[in-house]
Amino acid sequence: DGGITQSPKYLFRKEGQNVTLSCEQNLxxxxxxxxxQDPGQGLRLIYYSxxxxxxxxxxxxxxxxxxxxxKESFPxxxxxxxxxxxxxYLCASIGDRGGDGPQHFGDGTRxxxx
Amino acid sequence: GEDVEQSLFLSVREGDxxxxxxxxxxxxxxxxxxxxxEPGAGLQLLTYIFSNMDMKQDQRLxxxxxxxxxxxxxxxxxxxxxxxxxxxCAETRWQTGANNLFFGTGTRLTVxx
Numbered sequence: 001d002g003g004i005t006q007s008p009k010y011l012f013r014k015e016g017q018n019v020t021l022s023c024e025q026n027l028x029x030x031x032x033x034x035x036x037q038d039p040g041q042g043l044r045l046i047y048y049s050x051x052x053x054x055x056x057x058x059x060x061x062x063x064x065x066x067x068x069x070x071k072e073s074f075p076x077x078x079x080x081x082x083x084x085x086x087x088x089y090l091c092a093s094i095g096d097r098g099g100d101g102p103q104h105f106g107d108g109t110r111x112x113x114x
Numbered sequence: 115g116e117d118v119e120q121s122l123f124l125s126v127r128e129g130d131x132x133x134x135x136x137x138x139x140x141x142x143x144x145x146x147x148x149x150x151x152e153p154g155a156g157l158q159l160l161t162y163i164f165s166n167m168d169m170k171q172d173q174r175l176x177x178x179x180x181x182x183x184x185x186x187x188x189x190x191x192x193x194x195x196x197x198x199x200x201x202x203c204a205e206t207r208w209q210t211g212a213n214n215l216f217f218g219t220g221t222r223l224t225v226x227x
Contacts, residue, residue, distance in 0.1 A: 042217035050212055090156055105156035
């Protein structure tokens with residue numbers, strides 16, 4: 001079945017450590033997105049990519065980095081510069097570049113601080 | 115303001131109708147969406163409405179759109195315990211070469227047996 005796979009489901013980070021969250025899709029979608037979800041808040045956009053080798057900052061990009069070397073993969077690195085990384089991270093994709101249409105979501109990665 | 119607004123909580127009895135409301139901000143949004151999130155899971159697209167429509171019905175779900183007031187609502191008929199979840203509305207906004215989604219805070223629906 002086609003879909004978006006995020007891994008791991010749970011991740012723990014030590015102080016000063018960078019961690020990478022994986023997002024893979026086999027939907028042949030052009031555009032991919034990363035969101036952060038905090039309790040009682042909606043989703044906030046971290047980064048998005050409309051095409052391979054190109055990505056744009058969202059509203060809360062500081063302390064995060066991404067790459068888009070392959071169409072199907074859009075990993076997110078939470079760097080040590082992100083001082084409050086504990087959150088639920090969601091990856092999404094959309095087939096239509098320039099993006100007018102519903103986004104499809106993965107099941108999320110919950111990141112916590114050790 | 116620039117936020118998509120929703121009430122945080124709603125409780126209904128099983129079998130009653132639920133109405134979840136949303137106020138959005140961008141009058142040029144082409145589509146408006148409703149997503150459902152169950153505990154520990156990602157977001158599942160429930161339904162969406164094109165901006166030139168006033169209403170869309172899909173089985174137990176009815177979406178109403180009032181463009182003048184920028185108000186969107188989701189009605190769930192005959193609400194079941196399996197409908198307990200967080201419901202997000204989302205609008206599209208043009209942002210640096212793309213139509214991106216902007217989400218409300220989510221409404222937590224609790225269905226009482």
